[in-house]
Amino acid sequence: MGVEPVRQSRELVSDARQIRSRGALSRALLELLEEQSFDQLTIRAITARAGTGYATFFRHYPDKEALLADVASEEIAGLLARTIPLLHDINSLESTRALCTYVAAQRKLWAALLTGGAAGIVREEFIRQARALDQSVARPQFWLPADLGVVFGTGATIDLLAWWLAQDEVYEAGAIAAILHRMVIAPLVGDSTLAAGPV
Amino acid sequence: MGVEPVRQSRELVSDARQIRSRGALSRALLELLEEQSFDQLTIRAITARAGTGYATFFRHYPDKEALLADVASEEIAGLLARTIPLLHDINSLESTRALCTYVAAQRKLWAALLTGGAAGIVREEFIRQARALDQSVARPQFWLPADLGVVFGTGATIDLLAWWLAQDEVYEAGAIAAILHRMVIAPLVGDSTLAAGPV
Amino acid sequence: MGVEPVRQSRELVSDARQIRSRGALSRALLELLEEQSFDQLTIRAITARAGTGYATFFRHYPDKEALLADVASEEIAGLLARTIPLLHDINSLESTRALCTYVAAQRKLWAALLTGGAAGIVREEFIRQARALDQSVARPQFWLPADLGVVFGTGATIDLLAWWLAQDEVYEAGAIAAILHRMVIAPLVGDSTLAAGPV
């Protein structure tokens, strides 16, 4: 009877109506996150903003968190995949600059995710995913516990990017990359030359 | 009628019963935060755990957040007061060690606040208070925006302490202080000797 | 677009598929009425039982009630046409026996209608139709309001038949006819001989 199992993945949906509904809900969520915190955000408010029926929400997602995950999870994975390698690159400063440029290219999305009402949740999801990756890749220093390295590196990077995206006067990606590298990446990889030198 | 204006501050309370109720509620909150997230914590659960009447809660606090603030706000201010000066001390490593020792002395409280269900809120409150302090004191480097310095320094310190308190095998305060200094404090104050050298 | 006007009457349908769908829905309704009440019966359950698509239901009937009416209305009219004349027959006992024999011949159908989950609705439809007939035919006694005679006669007859059909050990049609005649028909037509005498 009232089965209607929730579709798991975004791409497996072909029906045009479903695509429309999901798009509307995602857009509504990002819009509302600019105004209020994720916790005090109502599913009713999301569906109202999206222009869909209330029950339609549950035909796609079991709860608010699932919608956020659908919006953010892959983006987070994508960004993480570009962050972890920073620690091994020969020229880590150049790579850091590439990372910032990538974020700047999707500035609107990342501003919503990192400075909006879901910032805390997105931040935790970042760290959760980072910890789940093979930690051996993230062990740059013998005196630093690997897990702490991951938590510190990921958290500090997110904080720095979030601060950047929250500014009205836009710093250039290069400037932020320099700071990010000097404050976070270099201490992790032990790149003393750059860490100590001028920018 | 049902006027009963809520008492604003903790010290203005003299009645023995009020002190008892507030203590019970605070203790109940900290206990419950070890089990579940702050958001999904109900006032009914807090009062049940505290052994007080449901309505009694509202005679002391307007809502959950107020109770948390009452428990955490001053502690946060106290810890912050010990953190900011790190950036100006001649011997910042020594000061960092003092900070970690202080936290270790109140390990139970800080574990509840920094690793429990309210961790996110407490973290944000830390940063909020830090930003509100005179930022001039926190400008160690010309190439680093002052506000970003505060956000980065505070956030990274909290993350590091939270990670430490979440470990079962207890690292010594000195070891953590060394890491904290090398990863966060030194880069902020430009203490290149320590930052670059081995530990 | 979605015009597809609902067919009003049963006989105007020629397409084999429509006949099949309607038959399946009718059968499903009667089956389900043996298990639960008409009210708590959902259209989804009917179509599932019938093996038809959900929307197909609405291509034939505007709502649940219409399906029930399609199944029951003509049967009710047919039975009523055999009941009313009882009141004028010379030999009313013989006619009553004929009525019961007729019901027994369609026992399965009438058991579903009179003892199943739609019993109340079918009963009211009986009385509604009986009242709509010319009431002059039903005025056997000067001291009895005609409308009351119809209501009493129809209602009591239905109740008696329903009780009969609900019994596991099957009373013979003749025995029920005797009781029906003695308790309902005779008092209505003033047949004092039979009403007062022993059976």
Added chain:
Amino acid sequence: MGVEPVRQSRELVSDARQIRSRGALSRALLELLEEQSFDQLTIRAITARAGTGYATFFRHYPDKEALLADVASEEIAGLLARTIPLLHDINSLESTRALCTYVAAQRKLWAALLTGGAAGIVREEFIRQARALDQSVARPQFWLPADLGVVFGTGATIDLLAWWLAQDEVYEAGAIAAILHRMVIAPLVGDSTLAAGPV
């Protein structure tokens, strides 16, 4: 937490607020039953009419049926207690008249219960309760199955009373009692004199 067990019985309630709420809900139910059927009656509509909050309904009754039972169950038992003895009284006509007078005295209540939207349910509850009573008391005739006697007697009596209460021009209790006695009671007890004679 959300315990608040529903109070079972009407009299065990002492709190003035509960009494007020229950009264308002009962009154609202009876009012609305004059306008529409019980099934299509919404709990929201009942609470709206009663002027209470929606959730308050469930603090007193688990569902619509329970409210109806609270309103009707004892009244039904009371009326039944006056109906069954009719079959044994020496002077059954006199007793029948007393029954009708009793109903007339509470005309408003019984009109709501027997002619309103819950008529079918109330009727079934009448028969259910009657069947549950010791059936030996209701066996007046050897040729009539006891259970059928109960069903017929109760059902026919209710129908007759319902018809009476539905009339605008009010028949006198005595006139209805005469008809009820002649059509239902006399045939059941075999009182041939009255059944055949004039009124």
Added chain:
DNA sequence: CTCTAATCGAGACGGTACGTCGCGTCTTACG
């Protein structure tokens, strides 16, 4: 025997009532 239009299944959708839960206010009965 084909081909065209009616009918079908499947099920997403906007609605709305359900019954539950927690909030914060206000009343009551009890100690």
Added chain:
DNA sequence: CGTAAGACGCGACGTACCGTCTCGATTAGAG
């Protein structure tokens, strides 16, 4: 007569079913 216990109005929750709608995929029956 002050306080705990808890009833209340409110509103969001997640579920179920309604009746409408759009999709192809058959499949009948007219030509």
